[in-house]
């Protein structure tokens with residue numbers, strides 16, 4: 001087990017770890033286990049220069065062995081923050097033990113292809129050195145020959161670029177990180193699309209019989225994880241697994257960045273300690289009358305707050321799993337009384353159907369049919385037929401795409417008709433419980449979908 | 456042996472379903488559904504031919 005390396009550095013406590021030192025305009029002192037860290041403009045309040053970064057977090061820990069690193073990350077139970085929530089130590093071990101003649105490659109994914117997400121760009125803009133520390137440590141451990149940071153946001157790109165230069169000028173000897181620009185598009189963040197793009201191909205998913213951990217970028221064992229995951233690695237290897245877990249047991253007990261959007265008074269990025277309840281988070285976000293929350297982003301699942309005790313359960317991944325939910329890509333979408341969650345889901349489905357990479361038949365043909373069926377249900381035009389079509393089309397699409405895209409859409413659709421069975425019933429009788437107009441609060445800004453096609 | 460189709464390459468010509476009707480059927484958009492992944496040794500030649508004849512080279516044979 002690793003000792004905390006630097007006695008002169010106080011390990012950050014409370015919910016503000018990743019967001020240490022970020023100035024928050026509205027609420028400088030975080031309350032309880034939820035810290036509001038930025039509004040959705042996600043402008044950097046303070047790009048932490050290297051000297052301040054080192055003063056706040058300490059120097060890069062040295063003298064680590066792969067065994068120590070794996071044991072520590074395993075004890076910490078850090079899970080990936082990009083969506084799949086896979087234990088990071090397992091990923092690292094798979095790459096470290098891959099049988100390959102090629103040296104491993106490390107990729108930090110900051111492309112944030114979920115259009116509602118802001119947390120990764122914000123992290124890169126405010127705290128680029130923490131992410132670079134994590135990449136540096138992991139690349140060093142693996143003996144990687146190349147490391148990449150895949151990023152879409154322009155300001156984040158600039159901040160990381162400056163941080164890389166600063167590190168070189170200050171004489172930090174480490175593997176040089178290459179920044180690769182991520183194009184727009186929902187599927188550009190899919191694992192194999194990232195690998196292809198960095199390999200100078202199109203940012204489209206690719207079908208492969210091998211996992212990227214054994215054969216990824218140019219056939220090399222490839223470790224790819226979300227930028228927030230790397231930031232946590234940088235802290236865990238400094239302050240230890242115990243610190244990370246905050247004394248908690250079971251699941252991933254670290255803090256996490258969440259983008260909270262929708263029908264709330266204060267949408268933005270929050271840093272959350274596990275154990276805070278959904279009610280606490282919604283209160284902090286000024287949600288006046290929340291009805292439902294979409295957990296995890298567009299491929300997520302709903303929780304209907306009308307069901308008993310739903311807002312009380314602690315927001316940690318074990319409690320979430322009991323409700324069949326997960327943090328996914330770290331996005332929570334709140335729906336109030338103004339809009340209908342079924343209409344919201346239909347709009348998202350239409351948006352996602354339009355984001356297909358157009359490579360696989362079942363995705364290309366099936367998603368528009370699923371979208372049309374959802375529109376029938378949402379618009380109360382022909383709910384019976386919509387439900388019937390969902391039942392017949394979903395089996396023709398599920399598990400038949402070259403990437404997770406269609407299965408993600410199906411997860412959203414299933415969760416919608418499951419969680420809001422009563423609402424669907426209401427739609428059957430031509431009504432809808434939304435008190436406002438039929439617009440969406442969860443569509444990406446600028447997306448124009450008409451939930452049409454159900455004629 | 457196992458039969459795997461790369462959905463990103465397949466254009467749904469359906470040649471494979473004709474040759475391997477025991478293993479592959481077509482969905483309503485004429486894309487192949489692999490009904491049975493495991494291919495018996497006696498059909499190995501047929502499978503290899505189907506893989507060669509696929510115009511998109513979308514069919515792989517995984518030995519296990």
Ligand code: SF4
Pocket residue numbers: 187205206355356357358359360361363364400401402403404405406462463
């Ligand atoms: S499943 Fe859809 S999004 Fe994924 S590779 Fe195929 S066509 Fe593209």
Ligand code: SF4
Pocket residue numbers: 460464465466467468469470471472485486487508509510511512513514
């Ligand atoms: S022959 Fe090839 S392209 Fe045609 S349907 Fe079969 S797998 Fe697809």
